[in-house]
Amino acid sequence: MTLSTSDATSVGRALVTGASGTTGRRVAAGLAARGIAVTSANRSGTGPAGTRGTRFDWHDTSTHPGALHEVDRVYLIVPADDADPQAVMRPFLTLARESGVRRAVLLSSSALSSGGPGPGAVHEAVAELFDEWAVLRPSWFMQNFVGDHPHAATIRAESVITTATGDGRVGFIDADDIARVAVETLLSPVPWNTDLVLTGPEALSYDDVAAVLTDVGGRRIAHVPVDADTLRTRLEAAGVFPALAAMLSTLDVAIAGGIDDRVTDTVSQVTGTAPRSFREFAAAEFRL
Numbered sequence: 001m002t003l004s005t006s007d008a009t010s011v012g013r014a015l016v017t018g019a020s021g022t023t024g025r026r027v028a029a030g031l032a033a034r035g036i037a038v039t040s041a042n043r044s045g046t047g048p049a050g051t052r053g054t055r056f057d058w059h060d061t062s063t064h065p066g067a068l069h070e071v072d073r074v075y076l077i078v079p080a081d082d083a084d085p086q087a088v089m090r091p092f093l094t095l096a097r098e099s100g101v102r103r104a105v106l107l108s109s110s111a112l113s114s115g116g117p118g119p120g121a122v123h124e125a126v127a128e129l130f131d132e133w134a135v136l137r138p139s140w141f142m143q144n145f146v147g148d149h150p151h152a153a154t155i156r157a158e159s160v161i162t163t164a165t166g167d168g169r170v171g172f173i174d175a176d177d178i179a180r181v182a183v184e185t186l187l188s189p190v191p192w193n194t195d196l197v198l199t200g201p202e203a204l205s206y207d208d209v210a211a212v213l214t215d216v217g218g219r220r221i222a223h224v225p226v227d228a229d230t231l232r233t234r235l236e237a238a239g240v241f242p243a244l245a246a247m248l249s250t251l252d253v254a255i256a257g258g259i260d261d262r263v264t265d266t267v268s269q270v271t272g273t274a275p276r277s278f279r280e281f282a283a284a285e286f287r288l
């Protein structure tokens with residue numbers, strides 16, 4: 001496929017970290033489909049067809065220079081197994097800038113603002129180190145209800161979704177829509193230089209989600225509300241490392257308090273196309 005006019009403005013190679021993950025593989029494939037040279041980075045060194053895989057580990061600095069070869073823009077997924085991702089990311093980002101990277105697009109979360117825990121601590125570093133940047137702050141992923149996510153596992157095994165969100169609502173978003181925004185913000189002739197809160201078209205409670213999945217799946221799925229401590233214990237038992245389990249439980253409580261009860265039109269503004277609804281997503285992707 002050939003480059004569009006906006007892509008052709010001196011775009012070099014793009015490095016996509018987390019390129020085997022939920023958003024990264026979509027971003028790598030989306031860039032490749034636009035004719036951009038892509039280096040796909042993760043610990044296994046694999047990526048989507050049409051991209052160049054490289055072995056990359058946030059915790060192994062010997063893998064960093066090679067990943068940056070010929071790269072002028074990066075898509076960043078924070079190391080999820082690290083309570084202080086900025087400590088490992090800042091030296092890499094400094095190296096990236098020194099080796100010619102002009103633009104950085106960071107995946108964070110709608111629940112995390114600049115300076116906050118986890119990825120939130122990296123917002124400031126990205127804005128400080130790069131003249132061209134964007135921080136993507138998506139709401140919770142629709143993909144959490146399919147594949148290997150803990151919610152998908154309990155839906156399959158017990159027909160339940162367990163949260164500490166109460167009747168708090170969330171503007172669930174499709175990872176395809178996040179990736180479309182990532183591709184645009186990596187390629188736009190003019191950088192966005194801001195954080196972008198990304199949601200789907202509607203805010204739903206987990207009761208609402210369970211009702212849609214019940215309709216689509218043909219078997220009753222229930223939302224089981226629990227307190228934060230119970231949730232943290234369940235997540236740890238499911239293999240989530242303790243610091244992440246604690247953060248996810250805290251974020252659920254924040255959802256109960258209304259932090260994610262919002263809808264933005266940012267996906268449409270950035271990409272020109274409306275985001276997919278949860279019902280459309282479930283009809284296409286949810287299988288029991």
Ligand SMILES: NC(=O)c1ccc[n+]([C@@H]2O[C@H](COP(=O)([O-])OP(=O)(O)OC[C@H]3O[C@@H](n4cnc5c(N)ncnc54)[C@H](OP(=O)(O)O)[C@@H]3O)[C@@H](O)[C@H]2O)c1
Nearest residue numbers: 018019020021022023024042043044056057058109140141
């Ligand atoms: N799920 C949600 O609802 C939600 C909502 C808002 C924001 N987020 C944010 O989304 C981010 C996760 O993004 P995602 O879902 O696209 O990724 P993901 O599916 O969790 O995949 C993680 C990717 O990172 C790679 N990786 C893991 N550890 C690594 C390491 N030490 N060094 C290098 N690469 C490593 C993995 O590949 P290998 O294992 O092969 O290395 C994989 O490609 C998190 O920061 C989370 O806060 C998630």
